[in-house]
Amino acid sequence: MFRNHLKIALRFFLKNKLFTAINVFGLSIGITAFILLIQYISFEKSYDDFITDVDDLYRVTLTTNLGDNGFVTSATNHPTVGAAMVADFPEVDSYARLMDKPIPLGGTVHFSYTNPLGEEIKTSAKDDYIYFANNEIINLFDISLIQGDALTALTEPNSIILTKKIAQRFFGNEDPIGKLLEINDNFALQVSGVFEERPENTHLPMGMIISFNIFGQEGDFANSWVWPEFYNYVKLKPGMDPSTVNAKFPSFVKKYLGDIMNEHGFEARMALQPVKDIHLKSNLLKEISPNGSNGTLYFLLLVAGFIIAIAMINFINLSTAKSMERAKEVGLKKVVGANRTTLINQFLYESLIINFFAIIVSFVLINVLISSFNSLIGFEVLNFGMWAKWQVWLSLFGIFLVGGILAGLYPAFVLSGFEPIEVLRGKFHKTTKGNALQKGLVIAQFAISIALISGTYIVYNQFSFMQNQDLGFNSSQNLVLAAPTYKDSTTQHKIETFKRELIQNPQVNNAALSDEVPGSAIIQGNTIRQAHEQIEQGVNANFVTIDQDFIKTYAINLLAGRDFVKEDATTMYSRNGPIANGHRVLINRSAAKSLGFMNPEHAIDQKMIYKFGPIDRTAEIIGVVEDHHQQSLQKAYDPIVFMNFKGFGASYITVNLAGDNIRETSNQIESTFKEFFPDDIYNSFFIDDYFNRQYQADSKFGTICLIFSILAIFIAALGLFGLGSHMAMQKTKEISVRKVMGATVIQALSIIPKKLLSLVLISGLIALPIIYLITINWLDNYAFKIDLNIWMFLVPLLIVLFVAAISIISQSLKSALINPAEALRNE
Amino acid sequence: MLLQLNNIFKWVQQGGQRVFLLKDINLQVEEGEFISIMGPSGSGKSTLLNVIGMLDGFDEGEYNFFDEPVHQLKEKHRANLYKQYIGFVFQAYHLIDELTVYENLEMPLLYKKLKGSERKAMVADMLDRFNIVGKKDLFPSQLSGGQQQLVGVARALISKPKLILADEPTGNLNSQQGIEIMELFKELNEEGVTIIQVTHSEKNAQYGKRIINLLDGRKI
Numbered sequence A: 001m002f003r004n005h006l007k008i009a010l011r012f013f014l015k016n017k018l019f020t021a022i023n024v025f026g027l028s029i030g031i032t033a034f035i036l037l038i039q040y041i042s043f044e045k046s047y048d049d050f051i052t053d054v055d056d057l058y059r060v061t062l063t064t065n066l067g068d069n070g071f072v073t074s075a076t077n078h079p080t081v082g083a084a085m086v087a088d089f090p091e092v093d094s095y096a097r098l099m100d101k102p103i104p105l106g107g108t109v110h111f112s113y114t115n116p117l118g119e120e121i122k123t124s125a126k127d128d129y130i131y132f133a134n135n136e137i138i139n140l141f142d143i144s145l146i147q148g149d150a151l152t153a154l155t156e157p158n159s160i161i162l163t164k165k166i167a168q169r170f171f172g173n174e175d176p177i178g179k180l181l182e183i184n185d186n187f188a189l190q191v192s193g194v195f196e197e198r199p200e201n202t203h204l205p206m207g208m209i210i211s212f213n214i215f216g217q218e219g220d221f222a223n224s225w226v227w228p229e230f231y232n233y234v235k236l237k238p239g240m241d242p243s244t245v246n247a248k249f250p251s252f253v254k255k256y257l258g259d260i261m262n263e264h265g266f267e268a269r270m271a272l273q274p275v276k277d278i279h280l281k282s283n284l285l286k287e288i289s290p291n292g293s294n295g296t297l298y299f300l301l302l303v304a305g306f307i308i309a310i311a312m313i314n315f316i317n318l319s320t321a322k323s324m325e326r327a328k329e330v331g332l333k334k335v336v337g338a339n340r341t342t343l344i345n346q347f348l349y350e351s352l353i354i355n356f357f358a359i360i361v362s363f364v365l366i367n368v369l370i371s372s373f374n375s376l377i378g379f380e381v382l383n384f385g386m387w388a389k390w391q392v393w394l395s396l397f398g399i400f401l402v403g404g405i406l407a408g409l410y411p412a413f414v415l416s417g418f419e420p421i422e423v424l425r426g427k428f429h430k431t432t433k434g435n436a437l438q439k440g441l442v443i444a445q446f447a448i449s450i451a452l453i454s455g456t457y458i459v460y461n462q463f464s465f466m467q468n469q470d471l472g473f474n475s476s477q478n479l480v481l482a483a484p485t486y487k488d489s490t491t492q493h494k495i496e497t498f499k500r501e502l503i504q505n506p507q508v509n510n511a512a513l514s515d516e517v518p519g520s521a522i523i524q525g526n527t528i529r530q531a532h533e534q535i536e537q538g539v540n541a542n543f544v545t546i547d548q549d550f551i552k553t554y555a556i557n558l559l560a561g562r563d564f565v566k567e568d569a570t571t572m573y574s575r576n577g578p579i580a581n582g583h584r585v586l587i588n589r590s591a592a593k594s595l596g597f598m599n600p601e602h603a604i605d606q607k608m609i610y611k612f613g614p615i616d617r618t619a620e621i622i623g624v625v626e627d628h629h630q631q632s633l634q635k636a637y638d639p640i641v642f643m644n645f646k647g648f649g650a651s652y653i654t655v656n657l658a659g660d661n662i663r664e665t666s667n668q669i670e671s672t673f674k675e676f677f678p679d680d681i682y683n684s685f686f687i688d689d690y691f692n693r694q695y696q697a698d699s700k701f702g703t704i705c706l707i708f709s710i711l712a713i714f715i716a717a718l719g720l721f722g723l724g725s726h727m728a729m730q731k732t733k734e735i736s737v738r739k740v741m742g743a744t745v746i747q748a749l750s751i752i753p754k755k756l757l758s759l760v761l762i763s764g765l766i767a768l769p770i771i772y773l774i775t776i777n778w779l780d781n782y783a784f785k786i787d788l789n790i791w792m793f794l795v796p797l798l799i800v801l802f803v804a805a806i807s808i809i810s811q812s813l814k815s816a817l818i819n820p821a822e823a824l825r826n827e
Numbered sequence B: 001m002l003l004q005l006n007n008i009f010k011w012v013q014q015g016g017q018r019v020f021l022l023k024d025i026n027l028q029v030e031e032g033e034f035i036s037i038m039g040p041s042g043s044g045k046s047t048l049l050n051v052i053g054m055l056d057g058f059d060e061g062e063y064n065f066f067d068e069p070v071h072q073l074k075e076k077h078r079a080n081l082y083k084q085y086i087g088f089v090f091q092a093y094h095l096i097d098e099l100t101v102y103e104n105l106e107m108p109l110l111y112k113k114l115k116g117s118e119r120k121a122m123v124a125d126m127l128d129r130f131n132i133v134g135k136k137d138l139f140p141s142q143l144s145g146g147q148q149q150l151v152g153v154a155r156a157l158i159s160k161p162k163l164i165l166a167d168e169p170t171g172n173l174n175s176q177q178g179i180e181i182m183e184l185f186k187e188l189n190e191e192g193v194t195i196i197q198v199t200h201s202e203k204n205a206q207y208g209k210r211i212i213n214l215l216d217g218r219k220i
């Protein structure tokens, strides 16, 4: 029996090549997309899974209401939290604390190693993931040391451990242990361990880890409760419930932070956050690396489901449609005694065979696509090793079985249900059986397509809106150099001279020093208030230190008052010391508003107080500038106070280039830099590139959405094409008769779109309200966003209508163009 | 003279060979004639009728319709000629299942851009004439074969054609129904309508005033 089924099935496929091709092709694209997306999703879900005790590992977060933004939770905490928790809470086994900013090193960081031949190997440490951490990090995060002692590798104040790759970069084939690495030509670290490369799926990628004891053991800020810039991880003892620890935090916070909170009038809370949740469910202030988003994953899961659903709907629709042509076969089989079960089995076999072909094709497709998919995602999400996992095979087999049976069941029942007498009388085509379901499925396909097009279109619009908006500063032709490393007080002087030298170049308009440039979050900030106000009235603001050329170089608009001049620079402070008189600042429009000034003019010559650590400082506002986008347009404008200190440690030198020969000018700048700072590494970028890198994650998401939406729509169109050819075949007779009655080709064809139009309209009514709500919700994540308009919803509807009409009419056209005699000959 | 076929050939290419469907057909038809075409199955009767009805082309020869050279006319012009003068009756009726009797009758008029009121009057006329007023809201599947063919003839006649082409109009009917259709044709012919019918039945052929016999695509 099976051989008979197989024979009939294969003959049927051979005879109906278009039908078979559309089904196999559509299903295999659907399966491929589904598997790829699922692999990506499980990659994102697997973050930090490789850590043995990840279920007992928590990060201690800090929530405070400093400033007027209410409670804000930060990923960083006081450096002392971990040790205090181990001392106070019996549930806590051990802790690790780390810091990722090279603050104790100052400015740009570079490492150098002088080998026995006297050659110096020097690299900037930009992408090397450097941290300061205590020795427990090795245990907590399962760092596997190839060389060195896991118990002591990070106990000496000057010890450093690094990955195999980085060790090779400096030391080649030499034994790294005991070698000296110099930081900023300033002080030396001794290599005490080499560890395996970390997996990519971790929120905490590691390259070099420097002993935390470099901060000093006792009494210093590293042991204080005033500098919450450290990441604290704790490991609970096995089986301990984090909620018991969370319940103890209020009294713990009171014990250690009570006095400070009273003094400064704020409140703090702490909580344990599972490390497992950090990648997808966290999105706190000062995250150590960019988070993924659960929402995005759910969205992609939805798309994956849609794609495979569309492919299956195609199959169901086409098979059911085809069933009309096979009614005769069924009728005859029944007449000679076939029962319903055998017939159902036959059609199920066919479905399974088609699905089997599809699986084979997608197996090939997946292997072909592995590397392009990885580069699309930006991680090695897939590799050929995936075929060694039984889960992958199981999911393929599952898709095969579920898909084959699900898609085959309905057509099998419709087909096997034909009554032989009806069939042989030729009346079967009047049955309305299956029509409602078929319509429903087509509507579902249209609705999904409309929603996907509309969603993708809106997402794309928002992204291009963000990238094309005026940023409030001059973003083209601004070259930014990383300032040289600070060695001593002469460095600042040298930088000034270097800057003057640059401006001599006729191709350079302007140059400015600053400790921040647009394109990332401002590190420094605290509360500000008008001079006559009390501390409780303080509002949050960010602090940026610039020189007198910064506003000009970035062409930021001055709204009131005046720009800095050289004489405004006051002497830099000692960390807690007093500040010179005549301390003057610029503020931006948002800061003026937060301070409560009615308009920019009112702020001029007013005094304001800003908090700097525990102390209050008074400054005079000499000018108000227009807001600029410091960060991506997802974020609102930052209130900013611009300060101007003599000899501040600038991190950046921004050069505004005049001419059109940018390459040559930047080469000249590079060689000047090397003349001035031969020991430093030249690092430069254009401010627009730097700014736009904030959109990388967004554009990746956009591209993934776009590609898979197009795939989904393509599969849907494929199905429509198949259905269209069937519909056209059914309509051939009607079209021909109408032609014989005198209809023109166009008139005869016009019967099809009318029916289509109503289907598409119903789909639109279903899809558009849903997609409207979803996109409105999504856009709420953005401070600056596009306005939705009716076309964003109508155009997708029209596109779907158009694609559907084309695929059906192109098929019907054949029947409209052939001689009616031909079409009616067989009737 | 209504139409004239001179040395018409029609063939199809099959396996590299020409298979002739029509061979050297010469035929003159005057207005008011009633012609029956006969011949064994596969002899080319339907093909000839389709060529006359301009539903199908031919490969060689000349075809003049009211002195218009059909073989040289553009598609559009030909369609107009056809629309103006010819009505077709099929063996398999070819009514549209989704339309009622009334709508089936109205359909050809829709393609002639007639006003709604005119169409209504003409359809009502036809319903009257064929005694199917009571059936006007039924769908084809609710009619007997004979009734369906009546509607088919009525549809062919509604645009007042000068020439009716009927391909075995009674092939699907019982003999009583067949006689009714033939009587109807006779009546129409007496009113001046030219009729060319294809038939297998000797009896039906006798309704025609002239009989043309085909064998293997050739007139004998």
Ligand SMILES: Nc1ncnc2c1ncn2[C@@H]1O[C@H](COP(=O)(O)OP(=O)(O)OP(=O)(O)O)[C@@H](O)[C@H]1O
Residues within 6 Å of the ligand: B012, B021, B039, B040, B041, B042, B043, B044, B045, B046, B047, B048
């Ligand atoms: N487009 C075509 N391609 C190939 N062969 C064709 C085509 N049209 C008709 N024929 C063949 O031409 C021959 C004549 O066909 P036609 O339909 O005219 O016969 P007929 O005399 O009407 O027969 P019947 O009495 O069975 O209706 C047949 O053998 C038919 O198979």
Ligand SMILES: [Mg+2]
Residues within 6 Å of the ligand: B045, B046, B047
């Ligand atoms: Mg015939």
